[in-house]
Amino acid sequence: MKAITLIEPTETNPKAQLNLAEVPTPELQDGEVLVKVHAAGVNRADLLQSQGNYPVPPGASEFLGLECAGVIEDPGTTGRSKGEKVACLLAGGGYAEYVAVPEGQLMPIPEGYSMVEAASIVEVACTVWSNIGMLAGLKKGQTFLIHGGAGGIGTFAIQMGKALGATVAVTAGSAEKLATCKELGADILINYREEDFAEVLKNKVDVILDIIGAKYLNQNLTALAKDGHMVTIGLQGGRKGELNLGLMLNKRLNISATALRSRDLADKANIVAQTIEHIWPMLADGRITHQIDRTLPLSEAGQALDLLEDSAVTGKIVLEVR
Amino acid sequence: MKAITLIEPTETNPKAQLNLAEVPTPELQDGEVLVKVHAAGVNRADLLQSQGNYPVPPGASEFLGLECAGVIEDPGTTGRSKGEKVACLLAGGGYAEYVAVPEGQLMPIPEGYSMVEAASIVEVACTVWSNIGMLAGLKKGQTFLIHGGAGGIGTFAIQMGKALGATVAVTAGSAEKLATCKELGADILINYREEDFAEVLKNKVDVILDIIGAKYLNQNLTALAKDGHMVTIGLQGGRKGELNLGLMLNKRLNISATALRSRDLADKANIVAQTIEHIWPMLADGRITHQIDRTLPLSEAGQALDLLEDSAVTGKIVLEVR
Known part of the structure; x- marks a missing residue:
């Protein structure tokens, strides 16, 4: 699959290089599903991680990306169905064509939302x-x-x-x-x-x-x-x-x-469940609207982080993966 | 009635003077009962107050003393009975023969406890x-x-x-x-x-x-x-x-x-109710025992504060009022 990989900054080259590269598709752990990513949200934590200032939690994907929306490609050991549309809270790995997601971090696509819109709202x-x-x-x-x-x-x-x-x-x-x-x-x-x-x-x-x-x-x-x-x-x-x-x-x-990313699976599953219960109705009836500044293709992830760094955006940037 | 009054410290006389003096008996506000004090617990906050380092909350008694046990002398506008034995959480005024107490701050004497023992346990x-x-x-x-x-x-x-x-x-x-x-x-x-x-x-x-x-x-x-x-x-x-x-x-x-003394009446009543529910059973069956270092007569309140200041006590000091 394709994913954004990172050449970490050095003293002589202080800016991280982001490249779209061919990498192995993730292998599933027990309780995970493989999601074919359609859209991935961009967060400030991604910028910090690209600058070497946000250590990746143990066991998490090495790739950037804390949220996405897509379709289940392989339900693994879970009872989910291939083809189900999902929004996903990730410990990493959203800037890619496929990502492995613990079942407790799967959410329904909010009512009336596109893939891009769903990918913009999960982490926040x-x-x-x-x-x-x-x-x-x-x-x-x-x-x-x-x-x-x-x-x-x-x-x-x-x-x-x-x-x-x-x-x-x-x-x-x-x-x-x-x-x-x-x-x-x-x-x-x-x-x-x-x-x-x-x-x-x-x-x-x-x-x-x-x-x-x-x-x-x-x-x-x-x-x-x-x-x-x-x-x-x-x-x-x-x-x-x-x-x-x-x-x-x-x-x-x-x-x-607090930080969300470092929490354990049980904590995240609890937060995801309560967020679906309390926030998804507010998305469905428009009490909360998504705020998307712009979408960019996955290959332009570097530009997305530059815009965040310059505080040049109002609302979210979403990467369109396919 | 008699109460311990305070001559606050000055530059030339840096130690507060505590005196047993004749003062007016407190007047009841709506929802308060007048309690005839039998025993009053001594707390570090009393020491700080005597040194001028603990401002008295608005509306509270000017006298020292954050807890006592005694008998209801005048139930005021409440439905309580004259003669009922009570332990009391106070915003002040325990170092005295009588004290006015909001009804929400009355607690039963813990099962098997004397007045002195009850007065030692309320605040803590x-x-x-x-x-x-x-x-x-x-x-x-x-x-x-x-x-x-x-x-x-x-x-x-x-x-x-x-x-x-x-x-x-x-x-x-x-x-x-x-x-x-x-x-x-x-x-x-x-x-x-x-x-x-x-x-x-x-x-x-x-x-x-x-x-x-x-x-x-x-x-x-x-x-x-x-x-x-x-x-x-x-x-x-x-x-x-x-x-x-x-x-x-x-x-x-x-x-x-946090501090307990500055809380409003509703907050204190809630804390008192939950403390009775959760802690009183632990006192009754001995899972928690009172720890009384010594008792002193009310007139020796100054000595009690000296002992606290010198960290010379293990457990509580209780003043016997009558």
Whole structure:
């Protein structure tokens, strides 16, 4: 089969080379199905992995790609049917013509969705639901702050927050991006180049979905209300920062940091099942819409990562594999 | 009535003066009962308050004392009966002959317990259950680390951890204190003067009950296993420390910091109800035993706080009021 392979960056050639190459088709483990990939979603984690900054979990495919949609080619030892259309949460391997997928990570194609649309929504739906729905337990009437509101995670999280009945606040770096957030339902729009979100939202936020990390740590804790919960899923603003435990204790705050990819099979199957239950109905009736910036052919995966690196996209990029 | 009043420390007289003085009996608010205090538990928070380091929450009694046992003298607007024996979770005011208590903070005297014994257990039971049972959700088979295992919180938490089926690890500063922890059921004993608990327990701990704060922050995160949860309820080792969010993300860690006293009435009533449900049976059948270091008369409250400050006690001090 064909897959995108990676020549990792070196000191003399600091940019990773992505090539479409001929590689062996994956062999199935017990409980896995072989999926013929039609479309693969592009995520920031792919960019980090291509730069050598996201170690591949043990046992995962060496290829990039954390989500796809396609058709079951070989059901292996599972009771699934050849030809069944599926969306898949992957530990890797989506940038390829075939991928092996544990049965617990198969999802139905959302009602009314194309393969490309389905491939754009799996990772973000599982990530946002597992962190905000399951871990932080966002409830109706609470205030929900999303950093990077116009990105792939942000555009999804705004709509989910509104569907759950929360007041949604977002930060973004331009008026254009904030306009996108507003269209999706965001209530409080903060341009981080012009305003300090911690001052605007001081003691008002119940749940934060954070992709910045250290740089915003103190401001996030300032923004949180009593019993607030910050969930960090990205470290675009650094890993280490000063933590004020006194402030945390006074307001009874909670900090969690999570990643989806490193979870074990049972955890992932649980998240996938709960995401289908809670989020798939919101996709079917349009409370959450997919946000696709553009599609590119699989061979242009390198360009897709360049666009992500330049923050030049609003919503998702999807690779069309066939 | 008589109560312990406080002359706050000044620069020239840095030690707080505690005096037994004549003061007005508290007036009842709607939903409160007046309790004739028989015994009042002594807590570290009382020491901090006497030093001016623990602001009294708005609306709370100005007097020290977060727990007591006694008899209802005036049921006010509640349906309670005069003469009913009760243990009480207080926002303050236990170091006195009478105290006003919201109905949601009344608990039955545990089966077989004296007034003194009951007064020794309320605050610690509500604190440990709300943090470890309700917030961190400690489960059978998990590993539970307790700092300061021989103190009032620690001796209770060891027994509760064992009753829930956890493996219990403790830190303490002497062989004598560790022997006390072992008698109460602790499985892993660490003298923090001789060993680095983070090395002994690296990646092994599911839940930490922390009273140290900043000084142990990094070591606590090192000790935590994947999906681990550290709950900080004291800051004896400082408020501010460097947080490694990258380590948190890699292991999917959670940090919470909480305080019981500042919670609202509904929160406290919920905690009290759940503590009665889950902990009172463990007191009745002896899975958890009270740990009383000594009793002192109310007039010796100052000496009680001195003993706490010198870490000269194993278990609780209780003031006998009548």
